Amino acid sequence: MKIKAISIIFVILFAVWLILNNSVSIEYLISGAAIALLISFGFCKECAVFNDLRITPKAFIYTFIFLSVFLWELIKANFVMAKTVLSPSLPINPGIVRADTTLKSKMARLILANAITLTPGTFTIDIIGDTLYIHCVNVNIDDTEEYGKQAVRKFEKYLEVIYG
Amino acid sequence: MEHLKIAGAIITLIGSLFVLFAAIGLLRMPDIYNRIQAGTKASTLGSILTLLGIGLYHPDWLLKIMLLIVFIVISNPVSSHVLGRAAHFAGILPSEKTHTNKLKEDTLETPTTKEEKK
Structure with missing residues (x-):
């Protein structure tokens, strides 16, 4: 499992190096590979960040779908927020709701919480155990449980496949 | 080439409009949690x-x-989460409009023990 984490971090570091240097000449390639290898071996002896990541074609497709859903939600969130902020009566109805997640992987939970923060009207305050506490700008007092469940479910179904 | 420059200028203008909305949101929202919401979302798309x-x-x-x-997409939501969490555990209560606060119900120690000590 360690090999997997090291190689993923190596690929990320190497890609970032190449983009920052904006060049593919041989000196840059060699020095970049050497430094990326050194860092990924030196710092990834115990890291378990990418252990749960699945590298299968299905996971790639789901990553793509997840990113498109996420981007769409981000754009929608901004229009909802702009509408709320600009309307004279400031139509807000805030509440902090509880939502359980079935995801076990830490990385998947991190991505879930961040995705929820960037979707319309919701923002993750804390995770305690399996429960996410989500602040909502506009939620009815009657269906707080349902609202939280929907916010989590929207992304959970993709992350389940990507991270297991 | 010229078209690309015009498109870039228009997109930059739209982005700065969203940042302006974020600023208006920061001024108009009633409490810290709602302000974080307005700030995070609009400034993320605005800077993108x-x-x-x-x-x-x-x-x-x-x-x-x-x-x-x-x-930016990785760090922005993390920082807003940390701000919100710190605000909650520092005992800052949401505005009067907030009808449900499940987090306060479940982490009773912080706000109530402070009141008891008084």
């Missing part, structure tokens, strides 16, 4: 669009700007 516009204006920079966008 602004950077993208600059990237279209100078196409050589586009790859590096993509990298900047990735960093």
